Amino acid sequence: xxxxxxxxxxxxxxxxxxxxxxxxxxxPPTIREIQEKFDIKSTSSVAYYxxxxxxxxxxxxxxxxxxxxxxxxxxxxxxxDLMQVPLVGSIPAGQPKFAIEECEDTFTLPRSLFHAENxxxxxxxxxxxxxxxxxxxxxxxxxxxxxNTAENGQIVAALVNNDCATVKRFIKDQNGVRLxxxxxxxxxxxxxxxxxxxxVVGLIxxxxx
Amino acid sequence: xxxxxxxxxxxxxxxxxxxxxxxxxxxPPTIREIQEKFDIKSTSSVAYYxxxxxxxxxxxxxxxxxxxxxxxxxxxxxxxDLMQVPLVGSIPAGQPKFAIEECEDTFTLPRSLFHAENxxxxxxxxxxxxxxxxxxxxxxxxxxxxxNTAENGQIVAALVNNDCATVKRFIKDQNGVRLxxxxxxxxxxxxxxxxxxxxVVGLIxxxxx
DNA sequence: TAAATACAAAAACTTTTGTTTGCATTTCGG
DNA sequence: CCGAAATGCAAACAAAAGTTTTTGTATTTA
Numbered sequence: 001x002x003x004x005x006x007x008x009x010x011x012x013x014x015x016x017x018x019x020x021x022x023x024x025x026x027x028p029p030t031i032r033e034i035q036e037k038f039d040i041k042s043t044s045s046v047a048y049y050x051x052x053x054x055x056x057x058x059x060x061x062x063x064x065x066x067x068x069x070x071x072x073x074x075x076x077x078x079x080x081d082l083m084q085v086p087l088v089g090s091i092p093a094g095q096p097k098f099a100i101e102e103c104e105d106t107f108t109l110p111r112s113l114f115h116a117e118n119x120x121x122x123x124x125x126x127x128x129x130x131x132x133x134x135x136x137x138x139x140x141x142x143x144x145x146x147x148n149t150a151e152n153g154q155i156v157a158a159l160v161n162n163d164c165a166t167v168k169r170f171i172k173d174q175n176g177v178r179l180x181x182x183x184x185x186x187x188x189x190x191x192x193x194x195x196x197x198x199x200v201v202g203l204i205x206x207x208x209x
Numbered sequence: 210x211x212x213x214x215x216x217x218x219x220x221x222x223x224x225x226x227x228x229x230x231x232x233x234x235x236x237p238p239t240i241r242e243i244q245e246k247f248d249i250k251s252t253s254s255v256a257y258y259x260x261x262x263x264x265x266x267x268x269x270x271x272x273x274x275x276x277x278x279x280x281x282x283x284x285x286x287x288x289x290d291l292m293q294v295p296l297v298g299s300i301p302a303g304q305p306k307f308a309i310e311e312c313e314d315t316f317t318l319p320r321s322l323f324h325a326e327n328x329x330x331x332x333x334x335x336x337x338x339x340x341x342x343x344x345x346x347x348x349x350x351x352x353x354x355x356x357n358t359a360e361n362g363q364i365v366a367a368l369v370n371n372d373c374a375t376v377k378r379f380i381k382d383q384n385g386v387r388l389x390x391x392x393x394x395x396x397x398x399x400x401x402x403x404x405x406x407x408x409v410v411g412l413i414x415x416x417x418x
Numbered sequence: 419t420a421a422a423t424a425c426a427a428a429a430a431c432t433t434t435t436g437t438t439t440g441c442a443t444t445t446c447g448g
Numbered sequence: 449c450c451g452a453a454a455t456g457c458a459a460a461c462a463a464a465a466g467t468t469t470t471t472g473t474a475t476t477t478a
Contacts, residue, residue: 007425027236027276030465042427047467066275066434066465067236082291082317108291110316114415134418135344155417205412206323208364209343216455239435251457256437275435275464 011053014038018059018069028069083111083118085143087125109143114202120145121201124157124165130181131155131167136203142167143202150196157197160189165197216261223247223258224267227278237278292320292327294352296334318352323411329354330410333366333374339390340364340376345412351376352411359405366406369398374406 017037021029029037031046040046050069053059062068086106111117126140134155136142144157150170157167158179168179168189179189226246230238238246240255249255259278262268271277295315320326335349343364345351353366359379366376367388377388377398388398 022235026231026279030274031467032465040426042429043466044428044468045426048425063466064434065239068466070235107319107322108317109319113316113413132344135341135346135349135414137344140344200417201415202417203412203414204322205344206410208409208411240437241435249456251459252436253438253458254456257455272436273464277436 007052010038011049011056011058014049015053015058015071019071022071028067030067081110081112082108083114083116083121085109085121085123087123087141114143116145116201122146122198123204124167126167130183130186131169133182133184134169136167136182136200137205139205139207141204141206142200143204144198145201146198148196148198150199155200157200158191159195159197160191161193167200170196219247220258220262220265220267224262224280227268228280231280237276239276290319290321291317292323292325292330294318294330294332296332296350323352325354325410331355331407332413333376335376339392339395340378342391342393343378345376345391345409346414348414348416350413350415351409352413353407354410355407357405357407359408364409366409367400368404368406369400370402376409379405 014034017034018028021027021033031043031050034040034049035043035046050059050061054061057072060070060072062070084106085108107123109121114121121143123141123143126136126138126142129138132138136155142157150156150158152170152172154170155167156170156179157165158170159165160179166179166189168181171178171180171188176190177194179191179194181188223243226243227237230236230242240252240259243249243258244252244255249258259268259270263270266281269279269281271279293315294317316332318330323330330352332350332352335345335351336347338347341347345364351366359365359367361379361381363379364376365379365388366374367379368374369388375388375398377390380387380389380397385399386403388400388403390397
Protein backbone atom coordinates (compact mmCIF):
# COMPACT_ATOMS: atom_id res chain seq x y z
CA UNK A 1 0.00 0.00 0.00
CA UNK A 2 1.34 3.39 -0.97
CA UNK A 3 1.87 6.19 1.53
CA UNK A 4 -0.74 8.17 -0.33
CA UNK A 5 -3.41 5.54 0.22
CA UNK A 6 -2.50 5.24 3.87
CA UNK A 7 -2.93 8.97 4.27
CA UNK A 8 -6.30 8.92 2.60
CA UNK A 9 -7.44 6.11 4.86
CA UNK A 10 -6.32 8.06 7.91
CA UNK A 11 -8.09 11.16 6.64
CA UNK A 12 -11.34 9.33 6.13
CA UNK A 13 -11.04 7.71 9.54
CA UNK A 14 -10.64 11.11 11.13
CA UNK A 15 -13.51 12.43 9.01
CA UNK A 16 -15.68 9.63 10.28
CA UNK A 17 -14.66 10.33 13.86
CA UNK A 18 -15.59 13.98 13.50
CA UNK A 19 -18.92 12.94 12.02
CA UNK A 20 -19.49 10.55 14.92
CA UNK A 21 -18.60 13.09 17.56
CA UNK A 22 -20.87 15.63 15.93
CA UNK A 23 -23.67 13.13 15.96
CA UNK A 24 -23.20 11.89 19.49
CA UNK A 25 -22.17 14.99 21.36
CA UNK A 26 -23.51 17.81 19.21
CA UNK A 27 -20.03 19.27 19.18
CA PRO A 28 -16.95 18.69 17.04
CA PRO A 29 -13.85 17.23 18.71
CA THR A 30 -10.75 19.22 19.60
CA ILE A 31 -7.37 18.54 18.03
CA ARG A 32 -6.31 16.90 21.25
CA GLU A 33 -9.32 14.62 21.28
CA ILE A 34 -8.51 13.48 17.76
CA GLN A 35 -4.90 13.03 18.81
CA GLU A 36 -5.87 10.75 21.67
CA LYS A 37 -8.42 8.79 19.66
CA PHE A 38 -5.87 7.85 17.00
CA ASP A 39 -2.81 7.64 19.24
CA ILE A 40 -1.04 10.41 17.43
CA LYS A 41 1.99 11.68 19.28
CA SER A 42 1.64 15.37 18.61
CA THR A 43 -1.05 17.97 18.10
CA SER A 44 0.83 19.28 15.12
CA SER A 45 0.37 16.01 13.28
CA VAL A 46 -3.35 16.30 13.79
CA ALA A 47 -3.19 19.88 12.53
CA TYR A 48 -1.33 18.52 9.52
CA TYR A 49 -4.07 16.00 8.81
CA UNK A 50 -6.77 18.60 9.26
CA UNK A 51 -5.01 20.84 6.75
CA UNK A 52 -4.92 17.95 4.30
CA UNK A 53 -8.59 17.30 4.85
CA UNK A 54 -9.34 20.92 4.24
CA UNK A 55 -7.30 20.87 1.02
CA UNK A 56 -9.23 17.80 -0.10
CA UNK A 57 -12.49 19.57 0.57
CA UNK A 58 -13.53 17.18 3.30
CA UNK A 59 -13.91 19.71 6.05
CA UNK A 60 -13.92 23.43 6.71
CA UNK A 61 -11.79 24.84 9.51
CA UNK A 62 -12.56 28.04 11.36
CA UNK A 63 -9.28 29.08 12.89
CA UNK A 64 -10.76 31.84 15.01
CA UNK A 65 -12.40 29.50 17.43
CA UNK A 66 -11.98 26.27 19.28
CA UNK A 67 -13.70 23.20 17.90
CA UNK A 68 -14.06 25.13 14.66
CA UNK A 69 -14.48 22.05 12.50
CA UNK A 70 -17.29 21.73 10.03
CA UNK A 71 -17.95 18.74 7.90
CA UNK A 72 -18.54 19.25 4.22
CA UNK A 73 -20.59 16.68 2.43
CA UNK A 74 -24.01 15.84 1.22
CA UNK A 75 -24.49 13.55 4.18
CA UNK A 76 -24.80 16.51 6.43
CA UNK A 77 -28.11 16.82 8.15
CA UNK A 78 -29.84 20.19 8.02
CA UNK A 79 -31.01 20.35 11.58
CA UNK A 80 -33.06 23.43 10.96
CA ASP A 81 -35.34 21.43 8.70
CA LEU A 82 -36.23 18.90 11.34
CA MET A 83 -39.15 18.68 13.68
CA GLN A 84 -40.12 16.23 16.38
CA VAL A 85 -43.45 14.49 15.92
CA PRO A 86 -44.89 12.30 18.67
CA LEU A 87 -46.58 9.02 17.82
CA VAL A 88 -49.69 8.79 19.97
CA GLY A 89 -50.73 5.19 19.97
CA SER A 90 -53.90 5.08 21.96
CA ILE A 91 -55.84 8.07 23.11
CA PRO A 92 -57.28 8.06 26.60
CA ALA A 93 -60.96 8.75 27.04
CA GLY A 94 -61.92 12.24 28.03
CA GLN A 95 -59.90 15.23 27.05
CA PRO A 96 -57.19 14.01 24.69
CA LYS A 97 -53.69 15.03 25.59
CA PHE A 98 -50.65 14.89 23.44
CA ALA A 99 -47.98 15.83 25.89
CA ILE A 100 -44.66 14.38 24.89
CA GLU A 101 -44.49 12.44 28.14
CA GLU A 102 -47.55 10.47 27.26
CA CYS A 103 -46.72 9.42 23.75
CA GLU A 104 -45.34 6.08 22.70
CA ASP A 105 -42.44 7.47 20.79
CA THR A 106 -41.21 10.55 19.02
CA PHE A 107 -39.83 10.63 15.52
CA THR A 108 -37.86 13.25 13.72
CA LEU A 109 -39.29 14.29 10.39
CA PRO A 110 -38.30 16.90 7.82
CA ARG A 111 -40.41 20.02 8.11
CA SER A 112 -40.08 20.73 4.41
CA LEU A 113 -41.74 17.47 3.51
CA PHE A 114 -44.83 18.03 5.60
CA HIS A 115 -44.95 21.82 5.52
CA ALA A 116 -45.32 22.18 9.26
CA GLU A 117 -43.58 23.59 12.29
CA ASN A 118 -42.38 21.84 15.39
CA UNK A 119 -45.23 21.17 17.79
CA UNK A 120 -48.11 21.33 15.35
CA UNK A 121 -48.27 17.68 14.41
CA UNK A 122 -48.75 14.29 15.96
CA UNK A 123 -49.03 10.80 14.54
CA UNK A 124 -51.54 8.01 15.00
CA UNK A 125 -51.52 4.36 14.10
CA UNK A 126 -54.41 3.49 11.84
CA UNK A 127 -56.34 0.38 12.81
CA UNK A 128 -58.86 -1.07 10.42
CA UNK A 129 -59.48 -0.34 6.77
CA UNK A 130 -62.30 2.16 6.99
CA UNK A 131 -60.38 4.55 4.73
CA UNK A 132 -58.95 2.10 2.22
CA UNK A 133 -60.62 3.75 -0.76
CA UNK A 134 -58.45 6.82 -0.33
CA UNK A 135 -55.36 4.72 0.17
CA UNK A 136 -55.18 4.72 3.96
CA UNK A 137 -54.53 1.15 5.00
CA UNK A 138 -54.61 -0.80 8.22
CA UNK A 139 -51.25 -0.31 9.91
CA UNK A 140 -50.48 3.04 8.32
CA UNK A 141 -49.38 5.97 10.41
CA UNK A 142 -51.29 9.16 9.79
CA UNK A 143 -49.83 12.56 10.46
CA UNK A 144 -52.28 14.97 11.99
CA UNK A 145 -52.19 18.72 12.43
CA UNK A 146 -53.64 19.47 15.82
CA UNK A 147 -56.80 21.60 15.72
CA ASN A 148 -60.34 21.24 17.03
CA THR A 149 -62.35 22.38 14.03
CA ALA A 150 -62.63 21.01 10.53
CA GLU A 151 -64.05 22.05 7.20
CA ASN A 152 -66.49 20.05 5.14
CA GLY A 153 -64.74 17.29 3.21
CA GLN A 154 -61.52 17.19 5.21
CA ILE A 155 -60.18 13.93 6.52
CA VAL A 156 -59.90 14.20 10.26
CA ALA A 157 -58.78 12.33 13.34
CA ALA A 158 -61.60 12.56 15.83
CA LEU A 159 -62.86 11.22 19.10
CA VAL A 160 -66.37 9.82 18.72
CA ASN A 161 -68.60 9.68 21.82
CA ASN A 162 -65.49 10.04 23.97
CA ASP A 163 -64.45 6.63 22.76
CA CYS A 164 -61.41 5.62 20.76
CA ALA A 165 -59.89 7.83 18.12
CA THR A 166 -60.89 7.28 14.54
CA VAL A 167 -60.02 8.52 11.07
CA LYS A 168 -62.87 9.54 8.79
CA ARG A 169 -63.92 12.15 6.29
CA PHE A 170 -65.69 15.01 8.03
CA ILE A 171 -68.92 16.00 6.30
CA LYS A 172 -71.24 18.81 7.27
CA ASP A 173 -74.35 19.32 5.14
CA GLN A 174 -78.11 19.75 5.43
CA ASN A 175 -78.30 16.44 7.32
CA GLY A 176 -75.89 17.74 9.95
CA VAL A 177 -72.45 16.54 10.82
CA ARG A 178 -71.30 13.03 10.03
CA LEU A 179 -68.15 10.99 9.66
CA UNK A 180 -67.82 9.22 6.35
CA UNK A 181 -65.63 6.13 6.02
CA UNK A 182 -64.01 5.80 2.62
CA UNK A 183 -64.94 2.15 2.31
CA UNK A 184 -68.00 1.09 0.37
CA UNK A 185 -68.65 -1.71 2.85
CA UNK A 186 -69.12 0.66 5.76
CA UNK A 187 -71.72 3.26 6.53
CA UNK A 188 -71.57 6.80 7.84
CA UNK A 189 -71.38 7.62 11.53
CA UNK A 190 -73.63 10.24 13.07
CA UNK A 191 -71.87 10.90 16.36
CA UNK A 192 -73.59 12.04 19.55
CA UNK A 193 -70.51 13.87 20.68
CA UNK A 194 -67.59 14.59 18.45
CA UNK A 195 -64.26 16.18 19.21
CA UNK A 196 -61.95 16.87 16.35
CA UNK A 197 -58.36 16.06 17.21
CA UNK A 198 -56.93 17.40 14.00
CA UNK A 199 -56.71 17.32 10.24
CA VAL A 200 -54.88 14.49 8.54
CA VAL A 201 -52.08 16.09 6.55
CA GLY A 202 -49.85 13.17 5.78
CA LEU A 203 -49.27 9.47 5.91
CA ILE A 204 -46.39 7.13 6.47
CA UNK A 205 -46.43 3.47 5.64
CA UNK A 206 -43.66 1.14 6.66
CA UNK A 207 -45.25 -2.18 5.75
CA UNK A 208 -45.79 -2.80 2.07
CA UNK A 209 -47.60 -5.93 0.94
CA UNK B 210 -42.67 42.45 36.83
CA UNK B 211 -40.64 40.89 39.60
CA UNK B 212 -36.92 40.36 39.38
CA UNK B 213 -37.52 36.64 39.59
CA UNK B 214 -39.64 36.64 36.45
CA UNK B 215 -37.10 38.76 34.61
CA UNK B 216 -34.41 36.24 35.48
CA UNK B 217 -36.50 33.35 34.24
CA UNK B 218 -37.15 35.17 30.98
CA UNK B 219 -33.45 35.78 30.53
CA UNK B 220 -32.70 32.15 31.28
CA UNK B 221 -35.14 30.89 28.71
CA UNK B 222 -33.83 33.36 26.14
CA UNK B 223 -30.33 32.06 26.69
CA UNK B 224 -31.62 28.50 26.55
CA UNK B 225 -33.22 29.25 23.23
CA UNK B 226 -30.01 30.82 21.94
CA UNK B 227 -28.03 27.74 22.89
CA UNK B 228 -30.61 25.60 21.15
CA UNK B 229 -30.37 27.78 18.04
CA UNK B 230 -26.60 27.75 17.96
CA UNK B 231 -26.58 24.00 18.37
CA UNK B 232 -28.96 23.67 15.48
CA UNK B 233 -27.28 26.11 13.14
CA UNK B 234 -23.62 25.60 13.84
CA UNK B 235 -23.50 22.12 15.30
CA UNK B 236 -21.63 23.49 18.28
CA PRO B 237 -22.71 25.16 21.50
CA PRO B 238 -21.76 28.82 22.03
CA THR B 239 -19.00 30.04 24.33
CA ILE B 240 -19.69 32.16 27.37
CA ARG B 241 -18.37 35.16 25.49
CA GLU B 242 -20.65 34.51 22.53
CA ILE B 243 -23.63 34.47 24.87
CA GLN B 244 -22.31 37.62 26.51
CA GLU B 245 -22.14 39.44 23.20
CA LYS B 246 -25.50 38.18 22.00
CA PHE B 247 -27.32 39.52 25.05
CA ASP B 248 -25.15 42.57 25.66
CA ILE B 249 -24.06 41.38 29.05
CA LYS B 250 -21.19 43.37 30.47
CA SER B 251 -19.20 40.58 32.03
CA THR B 252 -18.44 36.96 31.45
CA SER B 253 -19.04 36.25 35.10
CA SER B 254 -22.66 37.29 34.72
CA VAL B 255 -23.07 34.75 31.97
CA ALA B 256 -21.47 32.14 34.19
CA TYR B 257 -23.97 33.16 36.84
CA TYR B 258 -26.88 32.63 34.47
CA UNK B 259 -25.53 29.30 33.33
CA UNK B 260 -25.27 28.18 36.92
CA UNK B 261 -28.91 29.17 37.44
CA UNK B 262 -29.92 27.27 34.33
CA UNK B 263 -28.09 24.23 35.56
CA UNK B 264 -29.82 24.50 38.94
CA UNK B 265 -33.17 24.72 37.18
CA UNK B 266 -32.38 21.61 35.19
CA UNK B 267 -32.37 23.40 31.86
CA UNK B 268 -28.85 22.53 30.83
CA UNK B 269 -25.90 20.40 31.80
CA UNK B 270 -22.46 21.98 32.03
CA UNK B 271 -19.23 20.08 31.56
CA UNK B 272 -16.59 22.22 33.21
CA UNK B 273 -13.65 20.23 31.95
CA UNK B 274 -14.00 21.44 28.41
CA UNK B 275 -14.75 24.46 26.35
CA UNK B 276 -18.22 24.80 24.91
CA UNK B 277 -19.29 22.11 27.33
CA UNK B 278 -22.96 23.01 27.30
CA UNK B 279 -25.61 20.41 26.81
CA UNK B 280 -29.29 21.08 26.55
CA UNK B 281 -31.70 19.01 28.57
CA UNK B 282 -35.16 18.63 27.16
CA UNK B 283 -37.48 16.29 25.38
CA UNK B 284 -37.23 18.22 22.14
CA UNK B 285 -33.73 17.05 21.61
CA UNK B 286 -33.16 15.26 18.37
CA UNK B 287 -31.47 11.87 18.44
CA UNK B 288 -29.10 12.37 15.56
CA UNK B 289 -27.96 8.78 15.63
CA ASP B 290 -31.43 7.70 14.55
CA LEU B 291 -31.42 9.77 11.40
CA MET B 292 -30.56 8.86 7.85
CA GLN B 293 -30.45 10.86 4.65
CA VAL B 294 -32.68 9.63 1.86
CA PRO B 295 -32.47 11.16 -1.62
CA LEU B 296 -35.60 11.87 -3.59
CA VAL B 297 -34.90 10.80 -7.15
CA GLY B 298 -37.50 12.45 -9.31
CA SER B 299 -36.81 11.17 -12.77
CA ILE B 300 -34.51 8.35 -13.64
CA PRO B 301 -32.22 8.67 -16.65
CA ALA B 302 -32.30 5.99 -19.30
CA GLY B 303 -29.53 3.45 -19.26
CA GLN B 304 -27.86 2.45 -16.07
CA PRO B 305 -29.80 4.07 -13.28
CA LYS B 306 -27.73 6.06 -10.87
CA PHE B 307 -28.71 7.40 -7.54
CA ALA B 308 -25.72 9.45 -6.73
CA ILE B 309 -26.63 12.19 -4.34
CA GLU B 310 -25.49 14.79 -6.85
CA GLU B 311 -28.16 13.77 -9.26
CA CYS B 312 -31.14 13.76 -7.00
CA GLU B 313 -33.73 16.46 -6.66
CA ASP B 314 -33.53 16.73 -2.95
CA THR B 315 -32.51 14.85 0.15
CA PHE B 316 -34.65 14.37 3.21
CA THR B 317 -33.79 13.27 6.68
CA LEU B 318 -35.83 10.38 7.99
CA PRO B 319 -35.72 8.36 11.18
CA ARG B 320 -33.97 5.05 10.70
CA SER B 321 -36.06 3.39 13.36
CA LEU B 322 -39.25 4.06 11.43
CA PHE B 323 -38.09 2.49 8.20
CA HIS B 324 -35.71 -0.09 9.63
CA ALA B 325 -32.87 0.87 7.33
CA GLU B 326 -29.36 2.23 7.34
CA ASN B 327 -28.01 5.35 5.75
CA UNK B 328 -27.37 4.84 2.05
CA UNK B 329 -29.69 1.90 1.46
CA UNK B 330 -32.79 3.82 0.48
CA UNK B 331 -34.00 6.31 -2.06
CA UNK B 332 -37.37 7.86 -2.76
CA UNK B 333 -39.44 8.21 -5.89
CA UNK B 334 -42.48 10.26 -6.76
CA UNK B 335 -45.33 8.08 -7.88
CA UNK B 336 -47.11 9.22 -11.01
CA UNK B 337 -50.38 7.59 -11.99
CA UNK B 338 -52.67 5.32 -10.07
CA UNK B 339 -51.54 1.93 -11.26
CA UNK B 340 -51.15 0.76 -7.68
CA UNK B 341 -54.21 2.32 -6.12
CA UNK B 342 -55.68 -0.99 -4.96
CA UNK B 343 -52.85 -1.40 -2.48
CA UNK B 344 -53.14 2.18 -1.32
CA UNK B 345 -50.38 3.75 -3.39
CA UNK B 346 -51.81 6.91 -4.90
CA UNK B 347 -50.80 9.36 -7.57
CA UNK B 348 -48.49 11.88 -5.92
CA UNK B 349 -47.25 9.61 -3.17
CA UNK B 350 -43.60 9.19 -2.47
CA UNK B 351 -42.38 5.63 -2.26
CA UNK B 352 -39.33 4.62 -0.30
CA UNK B 353 -37.23 2.04 -2.03
CA UNK B 354 -34.46 -0.19 -0.81
CA UNK B 355 -31.86 -0.33 -3.51
CA UNK B 356 -31.27 -3.81 -4.94
CA ASN B 357 -31.37 -5.40 -8.35
CA THR B 358 -33.25 -8.59 -7.67
CA ALA B 359 -36.73 -9.22 -6.37
CA GLU B 360 -38.77 -12.09 -5.08
CA ASN B 361 -42.14 -13.18 -6.41
CA GLY B 362 -44.91 -10.98 -5.07
CA GLN B 363 -42.81 -8.06 -3.93
CA ILE B 364 -43.67 -4.55 -4.96
CA VAL B 365 -40.74 -3.11 -6.85
CA ALA B 366 -39.50 0.01 -8.52
CA ALA B 367 -38.20 -1.02 -11.90
CA LEU B 368 -37.04 0.28 -15.22
CA VAL B 369 -39.02 -1.24 -18.07
CA ASN B 370 -37.43 -1.42 -21.52
CA ASN B 371 -34.92 1.21 -20.41
CA ASP B 372 -37.76 3.65 -20.25
CA CYS B 373 -39.16 5.51 -17.28
CA ALA B 374 -39.26 4.06 -13.81
CA THR B 375 -42.43 2.37 -12.68
CA VAL B 376 -43.89 0.81 -9.55
CA LYS B 377 -45.54 -2.59 -9.90
CA ARG B 378 -45.87 -5.93 -8.21
CA PHE B 379 -43.17 -8.29 -9.42
CA ILE B 380 -44.50 -11.71 -10.36
CA LYS B 381 -42.50 -14.69 -11.52
CA ASP B 382 -44.40 -17.87 -12.35
CA GLN B 383 -44.80 -20.51 -15.06
CA ASN B 384 -45.63 -17.76 -17.56
CA GLY B 385 -42.34 -16.00 -16.85
CA VAL B 386 -41.71 -12.63 -15.34
CA ARG B 387 -44.31 -9.89 -15.37
CA LEU B 388 -45.19 -6.65 -13.68
CA UNK B 389 -48.65 -6.54 -12.19
CA UNK B 390 -50.40 -3.21 -11.61
CA UNK B 391 -52.69 -3.24 -8.59
CA UNK B 392 -55.51 -1.56 -10.46
CA UNK B 393 -58.33 -3.61 -11.95
CA UNK B 394 -58.52 -1.27 -14.93
CA UNK B 395 -54.99 -2.03 -16.04
CA UNK B 396 -53.32 -5.12 -17.38
CA UNK B 397 -50.03 -6.83 -16.69
CA UNK B 398 -46.80 -5.84 -18.38
CA UNK B 399 -44.48 -8.42 -19.88
CA UNK B 400 -41.29 -6.43 -20.26
CA UNK B 401 -38.65 -7.07 -22.91
CA UNK B 402 -35.93 -5.82 -20.64
CA UNK B 403 -36.39 -5.25 -16.97
CA UNK B 404 -34.04 -3.83 -14.41
CA UNK B 405 -35.09 -3.87 -10.82
CA UNK B 406 -34.19 -0.66 -9.04
CA UNK B 407 -35.28 -1.82 -5.64
CA UNK B 408 -37.99 -3.07 -3.34
CA VAL B 409 -40.64 -0.67 -2.11
CA VAL B 410 -40.36 -0.65 1.68
CA GLY B 411 -42.31 2.43 2.61
CA LEU B 412 -44.49 5.26 1.56
CA ILE B 413 -44.96 8.89 2.42
CA UNK B 414 -47.97 10.95 1.47
CA UNK B 415 -48.10 14.67 1.98
CA UNK B 416 -51.30 15.45 0.11
CA UNK B 417 -54.47 14.09 1.62
CA UNK B 418 -57.75 14.50 -0.23
C1' DT C 419 21.38 9.05 -6.55
C1' DA C 420 20.24 13.79 -5.30
C1' DA C 421 16.66 16.78 -4.36
C1' DA C 422 12.08 17.41 -3.20
C1' DT C 423 8.35 16.20 -0.77
C1' DA C 424 5.60 13.78 2.73
C1' DC C 425 5.19 12.44 7.32
C1' DA C 426 5.91 12.70 12.30
C1' DA C 427 7.23 14.49 16.68
C1' DA C 428 8.52 17.73 20.66
C1' DA C 429 8.30 21.89 22.60
C1' DA C 430 7.26 26.53 23.05
C1' DC C 431 3.87 29.67 22.12
C1' DT C 432 -0.70 32.26 21.23
C1' DT C 433 -5.43 32.53 21.32
C1' DT C 434 -9.71 31.19 22.98
C1' DT C 435 -12.50 30.13 26.62
C1' DG C 436 -13.96 29.43 31.48
C1' DT C 437 -13.43 30.64 36.60
C1' DT C 438 -12.61 33.32 40.58
C1' DT C 439 -12.43 37.30 43.41
C1' DG C 440 -13.83 41.53 45.17
C1' DC C 441 -16.79 45.11 45.06
C1' DA C 442 -21.03 47.73 43.87
C1' DT C 443 -26.18 47.78 43.42
C1' DT C 444 -30.67 46.23 43.92
C1' DT C 445 -34.40 43.62 45.96
C1' DC C 446 -37.03 42.01 49.61
C1' DG C 447 -38.53 40.03 54.02
C1' DG C 448 -38.76 41.27 58.80
C1' DC D 449 -35.10 50.97 57.77
C1' DC D 450 -31.74 47.10 58.14
C1' DG D 451 -29.31 43.41 56.56
C1' DA D 452 -29.22 39.22 53.97
C1' DA D 453 -29.65 37.47 49.56
C1' DA D 454 -29.71 38.18 44.71
C1' DT D 455 -27.85 40.46 40.85
C1' DG D 456 -24.31 42.58 38.06
C1' DC D 457 -19.73 44.25 36.79
C1' DA D 458 -14.49 44.54 36.07
C1' DA D 459 -10.33 42.58 36.14
C1' DA D 460 -7.15 39.09 36.95
C1' DC D 461 -6.45 34.48 36.48
C1' DA D 462 -6.46 29.53 34.94
C1' DA D 463 -7.38 26.08 31.85
C1' DA D 464 -8.39 24.41 27.27
C1' DA D 465 -7.41 24.39 22.58
C1' DG D 466 -4.93 25.83 18.35
C1' DT D 467 -0.45 27.25 15.92
C1' DT D 468 4.31 27.58 14.86
C1' DT D 469 9.01 26.30 14.74
C1' DT D 470 12.44 23.12 14.59
C1' DT D 471 14.20 18.81 13.78
C1' DG D 472 14.40 14.27 11.95
C1' DT D 473 13.22 10.32 9.00
C1' DA D 474 10.96 8.08 5.21
C1' DT D 475 9.37 8.12 0.41
C1' DT D 476 8.96 9.81 -4.11
C1' DT D 477 10.49 11.68 -8.19
C1' DA D 478 13.45 13.71 -11.55
